[in-house]
Amino acid sequence: MPDLLEVAAEPNRRKLLQLLAAGERSVTSLADHFSVSRSAISQHLLLLADVGLVEVRRDGRNRLYRLSPGGMARLREQVAVFWTQELDLLVADAEALARSTPRPSRLTDPD
């Protein structure tokens, strides 16, 4: 499934991306932060590489993974596409309402 958002949304992969935000890391070094097997982490990383969110570099017997800036930029754009202006306005309205007295501004409740 090459849907960028779905791939990035999975909790373990989200955590992997967060860890990689700090810099290059080897597979076992990453796997240490999870309860699942190293093999599982490896497969997640390969999937992330497939959709272009991470890149690999070989260093001796290690594979050092790092975020792909280009891929992450594409992700950012996808999120922006989803989050249209209408959604933005709606949320902004909700937050303003939450901060003020719960008195509806323009919606006079009919009946």
Place this chain on the structure above:
Amino acid sequence: MPDLLEVAAEPNRRKLLQLLAAGERSVTSLADHFSVSRSAISQHLLLLADVGLVEVRRDGRNRLYRLSPGGMARLREQVAVFWTQELDLLVADAEALARSTPRPSRLTDPD
């Protein structure tokens, strides 16, 4: 699966949220925009309601769904939590590099 991001990431549910951004809609009115059955759409809507992204109102024999501003605000926050400053800086860097001449700034390729 009560993971907000995963629930919102699924393509059909994403499209539902987009449609609902325009305002209240009935189930069949929404289902008209999809190739899958009305039952499938109903189940997606129920899941969206479960995680608090949408709300329902009964009107005669219709159920009018609408976005839950509070839920969408929570989603926005979750995205923001994922998208840490480090990720932001990385992407900004990548975009700047993409716009300029592809001449690596600080990485002198060794060997």
Place this chain on the structure above:
DNA sequence: CTGATACGTTAGTAAAGGCTAACGTTTTAC
């Protein structure tokens, strides 16, 4: 060379997810 480390790869399993089809309930029209 031998052995250990760090991976990817594969097979196989178990569970989750999305879907359709059929049914039940409430509401509206007649």
Place this chain on the structure above:
DNA sequence: GTAAAACGTTAGCCTTTACTAACGTATCAG
């Protein structure tokens, strides 16, 4: 009353997904 419309609900199917375990390969130490 009957019939139809608009839903939710359930059962079952089928595909995908996440995972473990075992194996194969390349690299480094000795």
